[in-house]
Amino acid sequence: MTETDWNETPEWREKPPTEKQYRMFHGIMSNAISEMNRGELSDFIQKILGKSNYHALKEDLKKKNRSWKWKEDLK
Numbered sequence: 001m002t003e004t005d006w007n008e009t010p011e012w013r014e015k016p017p018t019e020k021q022y023r024m025f026h027g028i029m030s031n032a033i034s035e036m037n038r039g040e041l042s043d044f045i046q047k048i049l050g051k052s053n054y055h056a057l058k059e060d061l062k063k064k065n066r067s068w069k070w071k072e073d074l075k
Helices: 003-008 019-034 038-048 054-063
Strands: none
């Protein structure tokens, strides 16, 4: 199989990550996170969870007369 065939074949993307990929990702993320301050890390977590701006989310919930505490929103 040539390199072009490998890049155009989507089957490799469907397979689970290798142990080397896990270790590499963990190392990259650990290094990046260790250099963040508390606010940057909070923003990063919110972005991963799909909530890009905590303060905007809180204000939106206030406008809808809903609690900004997620536990209360689940009631």
